Amino acid sequence: MFLQVEDLNVFYGAIQALHGVSFSVEEKEIVSLIGANGAGKSTTLRAISGLVRPKSGRITYQGRDLTRMRAHSIVGLGISQCPEGRRIFTNLSVLENLEMGAYTRSDRKEIADSLERVFHHFPRLKERRRQEAGTLSGGEQQMLAMGRALMARPRLLLLDEPSMGLSPILVEEIFKIIKDINAEGTTVLLVEQNAAMALAISNRAYVLETGRVIAHGPAAELRADKRIRAAYLGDVIETDAAGAAGAAGAAGAAGAAGAAGAALS
Secondary structure (H helix, E strand, O other), X not given: OOEEEEEEEEEEOOEEEEEEEEEEEOOOOXXXXXXXXXXXXXXXXXXXXXXXXXXXXXXXXXXXXXXXXXXXXXXXXXXXXXXXXOOOOOOOEHHHXXXXXXXXXXXXXXXXXXXXXHHHHOHHHHHOOOOEHXXXXXXXXXXXXXXXXXXXXXXXXXXXXXXXXXXXXXXXXXXXXXXXXXXXXXXXXXXXXXXXXXXXXXXXXXXXXXXEEEEEEEHHHHHHOHHHHHHHOHHHHHHHHHHHHXXXXXXXXXXXXXXXXXXXX
């Protein structure tokens, strides 16, 4: 198994954030963790990255136990996280931010190749590479955060709410880039509140609620599940309800017209 999380329990002081969370990710998949705010999605990524220490449970990556490993060592194994809220270095240039993403590497030629790969996915970053990162738009800052994570040359990319605060057009662009990155061979574990977009690009997904996995399966099956659609794809349900209401209204109108016609005859 590429990544295996088993019975993970995480606390913040006396508050338990994760209750026995278990899931797996196969190599070259896109797997999503979906759920409402406070469901434990970001905590799960932070535990995998070594940023929070689980009280119990086990995290293994390509057979290696990460559960007690330090964050910088986990990055060295090929796991890189793009955090929620971007967290770029606003006073550094775009290029300096990207170079920070490769701080564990010393292979200059391959670092240069990684930089070109980032510029291929995010051409706007190349145009603005000398610009101070804090002056970028929100969408450009998200691209920079993702690009910085890619500079570590990850085999597993952890993405935490990449669509947060972006316009619908930029959301579509970001998700297309995620698919492109995955098509090049990078495995993606995606945390996302925009369940519709996440399920549209994922192979499989897990639904978290108050720190527990309550459902999982192929993304297409979860998209068709009425309970998941009602809870997390409300726009789809509203459209269906509107369609049903329209059909009922049309049927009612037709019935009334027929009755009126009969009375007149």
